[in-house]
Amino acid sequence: MSLWRLIERSLAQRKLSSVLTAFSVALGVMLVAAILVVKAEMEASYLKPGKGYSLVVGPTGSPLTLVLNTIFHVEQSKGLLPIRVYEEMRTSRLVKHAVPYAVGDLFRGFRVVATTDGVFHPYFPHPESATTEGKFSSGGAFVYDPLALVASVAVSVGNAVPEAARGAAALNQAVVGSAVADKLDLRVGDKIEPTHGVESTTAHAEQMLWEITGVLERTGTPIDRVVFINLDSFYRIPEHKGGVRVKADGSAEATVSSVVVFPKPKIAKALLLTRLRQREDLQVAEVRSELSKLFKIVGNVDRVFVVVAAMVVVIGVISVMVSIYNTMNERRREIAILRAIGARRSTVMSAIVGEAAVLSFSGALAGLLLAHGLVAVVGPYIEQQAGFSPDPFRVLPLEIPLVAVVTIVGALAGVIPAWKAYRTDVATNLAPLS
Amino acid sequence: MDITLEKLTVVFRDRSGAAVPVLDVPSLTIRAGQQVCLVGGSGSGKTTLLNTVAGIVVPTTGQVLFDDAGDDKIALDVASLSEAGRDHFRAQHVGYVFQTFNLLQGLTALENVSLPAHFAGRKQSEARERARSLLDRVGLSHRLDARPGTMSVGEQQRVAIARAVINEPTVVLADEPTANLDVANGDEVLGLLKDAASESESILMLVTHEPRVQEHFDDVRPLHEVSR
Numbered sequence: 001m002s003l004w005r006l007i008e009r010s011l012a013q014r015k016l017s018s019v020l021t022a023f024s025v026a027l028g029v030m031l032v033a034a035i036l037v038v039k040a041e042m043e044a045s046y047l048k049p050g051k052g053y054s055l056v057v058g059p060t061g062s063p064l065t066l067v068l069n070t071i072f073h074v075e076q077s078k079g080l081l082p083i084r085v086y087e088e089m090r091t092s093r094l095v096k097h098a099v100p101y102a103v104g105d106l107f108r109g110f111r112v113v114a115t116t117d118g119v120f121h122p123y124f125p126h127p128e129s130a131t132t133e134g135k136f137s138s139g140g141a142f143v144y145d146p147l148a149l150v151a152s153v154a155v156s157v158g159n160a161v162p163e164a165a166r167g168a169a170a171l172n173q174a175v176v177g178s179a180v181a182d183k184l185d186l187r188v189g190d191k192i193e194p195t196h197g198v199e200s201t202t203a204h205a206e207q208m209l210w211e212i213t214g215v216l217e218r219t220g221t222p223i224d225r226v227v228f229i230n231l232d233s234f235y236r237i238p239e240h241k242g243g244v245r246v247k248a249d250g251s252a253e254a255t256v257s258s259v260v261v262f263p264k265p266k267i268a269k270a271l272l273l274t275r276l277r278q279r280e281d282l283q284v285a286e287v288r289s290e291l292s293k294l295f296k297i298v299g300n301v302d303r304v305f306v307v308v309a310a311m312v313v314v315i316g317v318i319s320v321m322v323s324i325y326n327t328m329n330e331r332r333r334e335i336a337i338l339r340a341i342g343a344r345r346s347t348v349m350s351a352i353v354g355e356a357a358v359l360s361f362s363g364a365l366a367g368l369l370l371a372h373g374l375v376a377v378v379g380p381y382i383e384q385q386a387g388f389s390p391d392p393f394r395v396l397p398l399e400i401p402l403v404a405v406v407t408i409v410g411a412l413a414g415v416i417p418a419w420k421a422y423r424t425d426v427a428t429n430l431a432p433l434s
Numbered sequence: 435m436d437i438t439l440e441k442l443t444v445v446f447r448d449r450s451g452a453a454v455p456v457l458d459v460p461s462l463t464i465r466a467g468q469q470v471c472l473v474g475g476s477g478s479g480k481t482t483l484l485n486t487v488a489g490i491v492v493p494t495t496g497q498v499l500f501d502d503a504g505d506d507k508i509a510l511d512v513a514s515l516s517e518a519g520r521d522h523f524r525a526q527h528v529g530y531v532f533q534t535f536n537l538l539q540g541l542t543a544l545e546n547v548s549l550p551a552h553f554a555g556r557k558q559s560e561a562r563e564r565a566r567s568l569l570d571r572v573g574l575s576h577r578l579d580a581r582p583g584t585m586s587v588g589e590q591q592r593v594a595i596a597r598a599v600i601n602e603p604t605v606v607l608a609d610e611p612t613a614n615l616d617v618a619n620g621d622e623v624l625g626l627l628k629d630a631a632s633e634s635e636s637i638l639m640l641v642t643h644e645p646r647v648q649e650h651f652d653d654v655r656p657l658h659e660v661s662r
Binding site for chain 2: 002005009010013014121333334337338339340341342343344345346347426430431432
């Protein structure tokens with residue numbers, strides 16, 4: 001007959017009260033753990049896509065919006081940039097690689113990004129592969145023809161196609177991210193028709209189809225949810241005429257939404273940043289610095305959530321104390337009997353503190369299970385709203401200390417009723433009940 | 435071991451703080467192995483006397499000596515021990531049988547009996563084995579896993595007797611052990627109690643107000659003769 005057995009029997013005698021008390025602790029722990037898991041998953045999902053990127057050049061406006069729009073494919077593009085900026089970047093001796101993005105279309109809820117085949121270059125961070133072929137789970141890159149782009153742009157504004165570009169024709173081709181392929185059951189060779197606009201989606205006036213040439217490997221980043229089309233085909237769509245500028249000399253020039261820039265190693269990035277920051281016709285965003293700003297904003301918000309959840313844990317722990325304390329009157333006789341048959345005061349106190357610890361520990365464990373269950377349940381909603389899917393099976397290292405802290409605090413809360421037990425008068429409480 | 439009470443007084447305070455004398459025992463000695471029946475009416479201090487011997491009540495004055503009659507002549511004054519010391523002493527030297535049995539409702543008969551052995555520091559396996567054998571001795575080998583709530587009053591008091599002697603205590607204190615039992619059950623319980631105390635070579639101090647209980651004892655002492 002151990003102390004543990006005494007605790008177990010005491011809890012079993014008050015089964016419903018014990019379960020409800022542990023549940024109140026579990027609710028608090030569930031909230032704390034679920035917030036921490038979602039936060040960790042969010043950080044991972046926002047850090048992972050940002051990994052490997054360096055600079056994004058775009059029209060003047062908010063650099064954070066530029067990063068979110070270009071890397072995370074959320075928010076609206078805030079303007080247009082002449083394609084010569086891309087050419088400038090591509091040919092700069094400070095730049096290793098540059099990729100232009102033109103956005104504005106959707107395909108069945110997934111964003112369409114018009115770009116060059118540079119997006120499949122090994123320098124591009126996602127999907128990570130040393131070869132272009134390695135980035136595809138099936139098929140391969142679309143064909144991008146810079147001359148066809150020139151031709152498409154000229155035609156879109158009714159200009160004659162320049163001599164050099166005559167005969168060049170864009171192929172309507174697309175590469176889809178893994179999530180797009182999975183959700184829409186798309187394969188290489190299928191044809192898709194993007195719709196115009198990111199928020200209000202209407203079909204293009206003229207039916208145009210793009211043939212899928214490849215499906216990208218899964219990356220776990222927003223790229224999985226993107227449809228890439230070749231930039232030269234983008235300007236064949238009549239609605240995109242507005243993205244073409246007619247210069248003073250009458251020639252047509254395409255525009256893009258942003259340019260993803262990968263500077264050469266060492267000092268090149270600093271030099272490039274200095275130069276680009278002096279420009280008034282564009283802005284440059286440093287991906288890492290913008291993301292850390294974002295985390296600061298998000299961090300402050302989730303700290304508030306964690307504090308609120310921690311208060312729920314505290315209330316749960318207080319309920320352990322109140323629940324045990326309220327039973328002390330009916331347990332005075334039991335305590336007196338234990339003392340009369342040889343239990344020390346310290347033994348009785350330990351049993352009460354142990355009871356509080358067991359209630360808190362079991363509540364904390366149940367809370368962790370509930371937290372992961374909650375993450376599994378709300379995961380699809382989070383994915384829909386925030387663009388990332390938290391893994392309900394991800395166990396944070398913080399969860400073990402969380403259980404330990406709740407157990408210790410719960411045990412400490414048990415000291416108050418234990419003190420009452422300690423002071424129970426044996427002789428008075430042994431008297432026969434009248 | 436003998437038990438000697440010397441110049442023992444117990445005075446309680448009522449709500450107004452006034453002194454209420456409850457017990458005044460100039461001298462009382464009970465020899466090792468003796469079985470004594472102390473007889474008194476309500477309010478004569480019977481329970482207080484037992485609680486004082488058990489170290490549950492600390493006397494206002496006087497001594498409660500557990501005196502080893504062996505060569506060492508060690509005398510232990512329970513009244514002078516600290517609270518923890520009295521707890522330890524009680525676990526080792528005292529078995530208690532109450533009028534209302536006072537079994538723990540959440541525990542089985544076997545667990546109730548083995549609990550004092552756990553408090554006395556005995557090994558769990560040893561405690562359970564002895565509890566099993568004592569329950570067998572009091573005729574309850576078929577009720578080891580029964581909870582007190584499912585047992586008759588006679589069975590409950592037999593469990594309480596087994597619990598009182600599990601540590602082979604120096605003294606078994608019995609406070610009106612038959613008051614809640616019918617005559618047949620009462621006689622059976624008294625017989626078991628006397629036998630159990632005798633087998634564990636314990637002193638038996640029984641207090642009662644029932645004349646029929648006195649008939650079971652050779653040594654009957656009216657409390658008014660013991661206490662002034």
